[in-house]
Amino acid sequence: MDCVFCQIIQGAIPSQQVYADEQVYAFRDINPQAPVHVLVVPREHLPGLPALNDGHAALLLALHRAAHRVAVQEGIAERGYRLVVNSGPDAGQTVFHLHYHVLGGAPLGRFGR
Ligand code: AMP
Numbered sequence: 001m002d003c004v005f006c007q008i009i010q011g012a013i014p015s016q017q018v019y020a021d022e023q024v025y026a027f028r029d030i031n032p033q034a035p036v037h038v039l040v041v042p043r044e045h046l047p048g049l050p051a052l053n054d055g056h057a058a059l060l061l062a063l064h065r066a067a068h069r070v071a072v073q074e075g076i077a078e079r080g081y082r083l084v085v086n087s088g089p090d091a092g093q094t095v096f097h098l099h100y101h102v103l104g105g106a107p108l109g110r111f112g113r
């Protein structure tokens, strides 16, 4: 398995864990684009949004709830934060294991970087 996020979940590549449960793992982005930049990923390997089907409804809820929990933990839930999924080349997706970026800790540009 050459997926970097699967290797992070398995502990083969080190990461700074922020949150974990049975379905979800969250860790700090190695190249932060905001004061708080955490990646929330399913433990199950899914390449991205196109791979989602009806069977993933509970997993999607778990990912969103984990993202909000990370924001609360990081102290950015009240001031606000952004949840981003990059899908495909124009969005600049570089890792093909579904992941949500939790960005906050300062006022963010309206869109993008
Ligand atoms: P995306 O462009 O949405 O595919 O984002 C992939 C993100 O993964 C980027 O923000 C990278 O900085 C981040 N990333 C890549 N490798 C690692 C790693 N080993 N640990 C933490 N974050 C990583």
Ligand code: ZN
Binding pocket: 003, 004, 005, 006, 007, 044, 045, 046, 096, 097
């Ligand atoms: Zn993976």
